[in-house]
Amino acid sequence: SAVAVPSTIDGYKVTKIGASAFKNNKNLYSVTMPNSVTEIGNYAFERCKNLSNIKLPSNITTLGIYVFKGCDALNNVSIPDSVTTIGSQAFYGCDTLSDAQLGIGVKEIPDSAFRQCPSLVEITLPRYCTKVASNAFAENTKMTKVTVFPSMTSIENNSFSYPAKMTMRGVLGSYAQTYAKNRNMTFEAINNP
Secondary structure, eight states: OEEEOOSEETTEEOOEEOTTTTTTOTTOOEEEOOTTOOEEOTTTTTTOTTOOEEEOOTTOOEEOTTTTTTOTTOOEEEOOTTOOEEOTTTTTTOTTOOEEEOOTTOOEEOTTTTTTOTTOOEEEOOTTOOEEOTTTBTTOTTOOEEEOOTTOOEEOTTSBSOGGGOEEEEOTTSHHHHHHHHTTOEEEEOOOO
16 A cells, blocks of 8 residues: 555644554555654554655654664665654665665764665765764675765774675775775775765
């Protein structure tokens, strides 16, 4: 089924998708939400195995923990610039997720956020992102490329599981280069954007 969340219910503006709202719904394949929604609660779409199409509202600021965990049909996600908070394990175990665009508001990639996403080949971290938490991109067997901007100050050793087959793109002399060297990653210099 395709679900269109209304902008008002009984005269009240819809601003949040509640915790566990659609959790384990095997029949859900598409969701549209009004721009009045600013928050998607914890576990809201967890294990919606057939959810393949989701467009996040342009004013959304918060994605809860486990929010799309185990959404195996979700092959792409675009996180709007308005998002400042992504919960732990938000996209953990999304088997077909091959394209993840992260908006400029995201300052930190939380633990296990994109863990066990076997179709994810590359990621560009947001320009003002400063931290990548533990296991953020762990066990991503196809991941070979990450682009990091000079704002980055902290990436955990286990954020990426297969450093030997990865290329880290970053600015010469930045933290990204130091990290790549310490983890035996290939480093590719990019011009400061």
